[in-house]
Amino acid sequence: MDRQTEQRQSMLFVNNMVESAIRIGLLLLLLSFTYDIIKPFIIPVLWGAIIAVALLPVTKKLERTLGGKRGLASALIVLICITILVIPFVMVSGSIYEGVARTTDVIQSGEIKLPGPTQKIADIPVIGEQLFSVWHLFATNMEKAIQQFLPEIKGFLATIASILGGALTSLVMFIISLAIAGGFMAHAEKISSALETVAVRAVGQKAQQWASLMAATIRSVLLGVVGVAFIQAAIIGAAMFVFKVPAAGLLTLVTLILCIAQLPALLVVLPVIFYVYSTGDTTTTTLFTIWALAGGLSDNILKPMLMGRGVDVPMPIILIGAIGGMLFSGIIGLFLGAIILAIWYELFLFWVNYEEQTELANDDTEPSKQAKSETESH
Incomplete structure (x- = not known):
């Protein structure tokens, strides 16, 4: 290769690199403007x-x-x-x-x-x-x-x-x-079909399986986190209204918010028990304490029962994802964190079982190849 050809190829490489850099830069600029426009939504x-x-x-x-x-x-x-x-x-x-x-x-x-x-x-x-x-x-x-x-x-x-x-x-x-x-x-069917097409294009044939997993995870978190929070708030709120605790409605709302945020309901229950203890008699205090503590601790029984239903992902994975996601990005992180960890769990299982799945696929293809060769020989 002569010197002139080397210089020409070098110039062509530099031109292609500069052109690619300009295109990528314009694309990133366009994405940045687009993100700023759609960020509020x-x-x-x-x-x-x-x-x-x-x-x-x-x-x-x-x-x-x-x-x-x-x-x-x-x-x-x-x-x-x-x-x-x-x-x-x-x-x-x-x-x-x-x-x-x-x-x-x-x-x-x-x-x-x-x-x-x-x-x-x-x-x-x-x-x-x-x-x-x-x-x-x-x-x-x-x-x-x-x-x-x-x-x-x-x-x-x-x-x-x-x-x-x-x-x-x-x-x-x-x-x-x-x-x-x-x-x-x-318009669920049309939107689902369009998203499925994009997902298959992006991540392959596992997209449909992951879409089903995401939907099941959302329903699991909604039932296991928000549903349990409503049950806890209802039990504790009923106790406050029955025993005529001041600002029972506000305290019930605070309890609901704390439970959704995966904070213990006892943060509200214990001060209220203290108030009832300081103003009421022994019988009233005992009954309210048992009722309120039962509501405050009921999540320990309800979460294992409700969270993870309909999802082939262990309940601790969903719970860790929900709590970690909430700490990272607020209430919406309850769902996003659980979905992300569920997908990573499925990817981990796929990686662990990859060799076994490959062997099974080879075992399935060998009889078909043998039958095909026998057919051709006849």
Whole structure:
């Protein structure tokens, strides 16, 4: 090869490399702009897909009842879900607003009177004496107590306002997600077919199996995490309402949020038990304690029963994925984390059993090859 040919090939290589780099750079720039445009819609669309997968079996049953009207069935399911979301939010928000307004009016009028602490409070180990003195100060000299703890009170009120604002934003996001889910459910077959084509193109013939696994995992997490959280909140909330615990509705909502976030319900239950213990008699305290603790610890029985149903993936894999995903990316990570770990588990099993599957495939092909050669010889 002469020097001139080498220079020409070198120039051609450099030109191709520069051209490829420019094309890849333009593609990355286009992807960056596209991501910025669709970023506000990613979370609602993901939630819409998750809700659609979870509620599609219910929609199909309602569709048969309505004579095959899928659109009407989807719209009814969405309206029911929005109603279930909005009514408790309005009730709890109104209760919090009225409570704060009433407390502010009473404090400004100077008519507020708190019952003094009992000796039971002072007898509590470690924190009893300090808690007794603070409670006694609020009961005997409210104005001085407010002045002393004014920064903490302002911080508490700011936290409540922030929580309400975040809850309102989340409510709007969920309503949008439900509307998107309604569209997904109404056209489930077409969307599923299109996604399956793309998935097969991207990851091969295992795409359909993984799609089924993803759908089953979503339903498993919904039942094993959100379903268990609702059951726990219902049991604990019923105990609070029966024993007339103040702000029972708000405490029940906080319990539900904690349980969905995979935090122990005892974070709410134990302070309420302490309140009942300090204000009620022994019988009331015992009954409430048994009831509330049964609800707070019921997830230890319910999760193994409900999580992992319909999925050929061990329950600890689903649970670890759900908790890790939630810690990484919030509530939606409950589902994404479980799905990702389930797929990795299937990939691991495929890798472990690859040689065995290859041998079985070879054993199946050898008789067919032998029969073919015998046919050709005859």
